[in-house]
Amino acid sequence: MSFDPIPYDLFDALKHFLTVFGSTMFIALIVCLLVGVLTRGVKGIGDVFLGILDFFNQITHLSCRRIWSLSTLTIRESLRQKILFVFIIFAVLFMFAGWFLAGAADRPDLQIQSYIDFVLKAISWLVIPIILLLSCWSLPEDIRLRTIHTVVTKPVYRIEIVIGRMLGFTLLGSAILLVMGTVGYIWINRQVPESVQANLVSKVPIYGEIKFTDREGAPSAGLNVGDIWMHRSYIEGATKARAIFTFKDIDESDAINDELNLQSSFEAFRTHKGNMEKGGILYQFIFVNKDKGLRVDTAPLINKEYLENRLKINRKIMHESEDGKEKVEVDIFDDLVDDNGNLTIEVQCLEAGQLLGMARSDLYIRTPDHAFISGYSKAIFGIWLPMVLVIMLGVTISCFVKGPVAILTTMTIVLVGFMSKEYMAEILSGKMQASGAIEAWYRLITHMNSQTPLPDGPVKFMIQIVDMGIINFLWLCQQIIPNFGIFSNMREYVIKGFDVSWDAALLPGIVTVAAYILPCLIVSFYSLKLRELEAK
Amino acid sequence: MDNESVIQISNLTKIYRDFWGRKKVRALNSLSLEVKKGEIFGLLGPNGSGKTTTLKLLLGLLFPSEGEIKVLGQPASNVEKNEHIGYLPEESYLYRFLNAEETLDFYGRLFKMSAEERRERSAELIEKVGLGHAKKRQLKEYSKGMTRRIGLAQALINNPDLVLLDEPTSGLDPLGTDDMKRMILELKAQGKTVLMCSHLLADVQDVCDRIAILYGGELKVMGRVEDLLKEQDETQILTSRLSDEAIKEIEQVVAKHNGKVGTIDHPTATLESLFLKTVQESKERPGQRFVPDTQEKKAAE
Numbered sequence: 120m121s122f123d124p125i126p127y128d129l130f131d132a133l134k135h136f137l138t139v140f141g142s143t144m145f146i147a148l149i150v151c152l153l154v155g156v157l158t159r160g161v162k163g164i165g166d167v168f169l170g171i172l173d174f175f176n177q178i179t180h181l182s183c184r185r186i187w188s189l190s191t192l193t194i195r196e197s198l199r200q201k202i203l204f205v206f207i208i209f210a211v212l213f214m215f216a217g218w219f220l221a222g223a224a225d226r227p228d229l230q231i232q233s234y235i236d237f238v239l240k241a242i243s244w245l246v247i248p249i250i251l252l253l254s255c256w257s258l259p260e261d262i263r264l265r266t267i268h269t270v271v272t273k274p275v276y277r278i279e280i281v282i283g284r285m286l287g288f289t290l291l292g293s294a295i296l297l298v299m300g301t302v303g304y305i306w307i308n309r310q311v312p313e314s315v316q317a318n319l320v321s322k323v324p325i326y327g328e329i330k331f332t333d334r335e336g337a338p339s340a341g342l343n344v345g346d347i348w349m350h351r352s353y354i355e356g357a358t359k360a361r362a363i364f365t366f367k368d369i370d371e372s373d374a375i376n377d378e379l380n381l382q383s384s385f386e387a388f389r390t391h392k393g394n395m396e397k398g399g400i401l402y403q404f405i406f407v408n409k410d411k412g413l414r415v416d417t418a419p420l421i422n423k424e425y426l427e428n429r430l431k432i433n434r435k436i437m438h439e440s441e442d443g444k445e446k447v448e449v450d451i452f453d454d455l456v457d458d459n460g461n462l463t464i465e466v467q468c469l470e471a472g473q474l475l476g477m478a479r480s481d482l483y484i485r486t487p488d489h490a491f492i493s494g495y496s497k498a499i500f501g502i503w504l505p506m507v508l509v510i511m512l513g514v515t516i517s518c519f520v521k522g523p524v525a526i527l528t529t530m531t532i533v534l535v536g537f538m539s540k541e542y543m544a545e546i547l548s549g550k551m552q553a554s555g556a557i558e559a560w561y562r563l564i565t566h567m568n569s570q571t572p573l574p575d576g577p578v579k580f581m582i583q584i585v586d587m588g589i590i591n592f593l594w595l596c597q598q599i600i601p602n603f604g605i606f607s608n609m610r611e612y613v614i615k616g617f618d619v620s621w622d623a624a625l626l627p628g629i630v631t632v633a634a635y636i637l638p639c640l641i642v643s644f645y646s647l648k649l650r651e652l653e654a655k
Numbered sequence: 656m657d658n659e660s661v662i663q664i665s666n667l668t669k670i671y672r673d674f675w676g677r678k679k680v681r682a683l684n685s686l687s688l689e690v691k692k693g694e695i696f697g698l699l700g701p702n703g704s705g706k707t708t709t710l711k712l713l714l715g716l717l718f719p720s721e722g723e724i725k726v727l728g729q730p731a732s733n734v735e736k737n738e739h740i741g742y743l744p745e746e747s748y749l750y751r752f753l754n755a756e757e758t759l760d761f762y763g764r765l766f767k768m769s770a771e772e773r774r775e776r777s778a779e780l781i782e783k784v785g786l787g788h789a790k791k792r793q794l795k796e797y798s799k800g801m802t803r804r805i806g807l808a809q810a811l812i813n814n815p816d817l818v819l820l821d822e823p824t825s826g827l828d829p830l831g832t833d834d835m836k837r838m839i840l841e842l843k844a845q846g847k848t849v850l851m852c853s854h855l856l857a858d859v860q861d862v863c864d865r866i867a868i869l870y871g872g873e874l875k876v877m878g879r880v881e882d883l884l885k886e887q888d889e890t891q892i893l894t895s896r897l898s899d900e901a902i903k904e905i906e907q908v909v910a911k912h913n914g915k916v917g918t919i920d921h922p923t924a925t926l927e928s929l930f931l932k933t934v935q936e937s938k939e940r941p942g943q944r945f946v947p948d949t950q951e952k953k954a955a956e
């Protein structure tokens with residue numbers, strides 16, 4: 120499921136970026152030095168370092184004036200190529216969409232989802248391919264027609280031409296997105312019937328951390344019932360097994376009408392049929408504040424399966440005091456949130472012999488809704504980000520290959536980055552293979568059984584070193600391809616009626632795009648620097 | 656400082672290679688030359704002799720296989736030197752979706768020119784190259800000669816000290832050629848340096864101080880135009896029309912001085928001068944026909 124609210128670890132991402140970036144740069148440097156020495160002798164080493172200095176020199180002397188004039192040129196070029204025809208396609212799509220989508224789903228909230236889904240898909244499927252074509256085509260065409268000769272013989276750094284192009288396409292794409300996004304927003308608002316307008320909001324969830332205890336109350340990982348949903352762990356009913364959710368930074372502002380809103384989607388696993396009439400398994404929430412030594416439980420609740428359970432709990436709860444003599448009123452936000460602002464909620468299954476399964480994302484606090492525009496605009500931003508990434512990749516790739524090849528390459532990267540990132544990760548993590556490529560060859564040639572261990576000695580050592588190298592190199596190649604899946608998360612949030620989470624979706628998207636800025640600049644800088652601008 | 660050298664090329668060799676690095680063509684072979692400040696230097700040679708290659712090397716569009724290049728005292732790969740250089744490519748490689756004004760404004764913005772300066776300079780240049788009537792039309796509608804003209808204007812937008820012209824007169828009508836030559840001489844008068852290449856010898860002869868002739872990528876001849884042409888040991892006398900007796904007398908006089916008379920004839924006007932005259936007069940008196948068609952004359956009779 121791409122809808123995954125796991126918060127993003129910025130520090131971890133940075134470390135990861137530095138590893139990948141650093142090792143790529145290191146390999147590139149070694150290769151350059153080797154080539155330099157082979158072609159120019161000792162002077163080659165000096166040339167390589169001068170080349171590196173040149174990058175820093177030019178990057179620090181960029182001129183906004185020139186970049187700006189190159190980007191307006193780019194925009195003008197696209198406009199005069201009648202790029203705005205996409206609006207006609209867009210308009211036609213929308214004229215027919217209303218008919219097809221009306222009555223596509225039987226529940227109003229699903230109907231809303233299908234409208235939002237359509238608008239976001241239509242926009243991204245129109246904008247991203249067109250921008251991809253433009254950005255891959257433009258520079259090679261400039262080189263083919265040699266119009267670039269007239270520009271590079273002016274006091275213009277070649278990298279400024281690249282940046283100008285990137286900026287120009289970004290501005291153009293942003294303008295197109297803005298217009299389409301606005302039209303889409305108005306369209307959705309018109310399509311959604313008056314009666315369900317109230318559903319057109321951006322829900323704002325707060326997710327917590329989850330821990331489990333076993334039937335004796337000791338920390339555990341929860342039970343695995345061998346279901347396909349491996350990500351859920353189960354707690355046994357009528358024992359001390361608990362799922363413990365901890366929500367951070369909770370205060371009054373998270374209440375809706377003085378009520379704490381909890382939304383859950385637990386899954387039941389039955390060891391016996393039980394009482395089916397009540398519609399689900401009984402469970403209970405227990406609010407725990409260790410600082411005050413408070414444990415407050417709710418009345419038994421029924422877990423309706425395959426539906427979202429929305430539970431509104433008044434912030435004032437009547438609660439029997441420790442000695443059980445009197446009833447005291449506790450306030451969820453004043454009394455049950457601990458000194459660090461954490462709200463701890465334990466989930467207990469009440470029926471013996473039944474199990475209740477849950478994962479981190481199965482319980483969240485719903486805080487006051489944001490306006491629909493809040494989530495919607497972030498979803499549009501979620502189209503903008505991959506668009507910018509596509510522009511950067513497209514322009515960079517078009518620095519060293521011809522237009523059609525650049526288009527194919529960029530498209531491949533986008534598709535691979537979108538679909539098979541996880542699959543590749545699996546191969547490379549070593550789960551799917553027994554031995555390295557060289558070892559396999561060695562066994563094949565020497566007719567060695569794959570079970571027999573390799574004889575010790577220099578041969579084994581060499582094979583292992585080379586295999587390690589290959590695996591690491593493949594790993595690096597895989598890391599270099601951007602994870603486009605990250606961006607579709609944002610759309611997913613909004614389609615499901617949520618506001619887009621900063622931690623789990625916006626930040627990783629922004630960071631992913633930002634991570635490609637420097638590498639793209641480096642690659643395009645050197646491909647243009649080392650290249651004679653003749654059409655080949 | 657008259658003797659300051661603006662372009663210095665030593666032992667320049669350029670080998671074009673294909674994608675795999677295999678040698679294809681040796682376009683320049685060990686070329687050395689120097690262009691001094693304030694000079695108009697002509698690079699001559701037949702098609703494919705390496706003229707354009709030399710210019711592109713000077714501009715850093717191509718990288719030399721061997722040898723050294725200094726332009727305005729800087730290596731060719733240096734970008735800052737372009738601040739003072741104007742370049743007219745072999746074919747005018749301009750953005751066809753811009754009109755003349757936008758073109759000049761765009762290139763102007765690549766230099767440190769204010770909006771005011773750009774407007775003035777481009778208006779002035781558009782007038783100068785004679786495109787005032789077409790300045791709002793996109794370049795894709797331009798004829799070859801018009802493109803050439805806007806190409807020249809583009810090369811001069813920054814008021815460069817060094818102008819590199821690759822076949823400046825190609826595609827121009829005789830009037831344009833004449834304008835071009837005048838402009839080149841004007842540049843010289845302003846103390847600018849011009850390096851032009853061409854295979855139209857007449858053009859070169861009229862404007863260049865010094866020339867070099869390339870053949871197959873090698874330098875064959877270099878020197879001052881007058882020096883190179885002086886060896887023709889002849890004298891030409893142009894007079895008003897003379898009678899046959901007078902011509903006989905002249906032949907005797909020539910013989911007395913140990914000379915030998917070559918050809919004596921009554922020259923017709925050259926086509927070039929006729930063309931120039933017609934165009935000039937059309938400009939002064941529009942809507943009039945000057946040389947009646949001979950066919951029409953007969954029909955009238």
Ligand SMILES: Nc1ncnc2c1ncn2[C@@H]1O[C@H](COP(=O)(O)OP(=O)(O)OP(=O)(O)O)[C@@H](O)[C@H]1O
Pocket residue numbers: 653671672679680681682700701702703704705706707708709745854
């Ligand atoms: N991009 C290129 N790739 C391979 N060879 C080239 C390339 N450009 C030029 N050449 C070759 O280099 C040689 C010199 O070409 P160049 O264009 O410099 O000639 P030129 O003197 O300018 O000729 P012209 O008078 O026709 O313009 C020619 O043999 C040509 O085929």
Ligand SMILES: [Mg+2]
Pocket residue numbers: 706707708745821
């Ligand atoms: Mg040429």
